[in-house]
Amino acid sequence: MKFYIIIVIHLQTIMLFPDVWIGYSDIEAEGQWQWLDVGENWCPSSWTNWNSVEPSNSGGNEDCATIMAHVGDGEWSDQNCGSGFPALCEHDPWS
Ligand SMILES: [Ca+2]
């Protein structure tokens, strides 16, 4: 059995941090959001934490989700995948 430690940083308390990618995307099919795992497999999920006006797919070109650092309480936004944000990753400390 594997155990994972997930470290969640409350980003609103660290205002120097930008938004961060979370590995959730609808790049394969618009509106069908899925997680991309380490094996590069797409995993659908029904739980989300979108901001009330997201996902907006602004300009028809927002296919990657971020946790917004300065809006809401860890709410998500879809943004252009080419934006240079850092990524939040899951790590198995026992592997
Ligand atoms: Ca999209």
Ligand SMILES: [Ca+2]
């Ligand atoms: Ca958006």
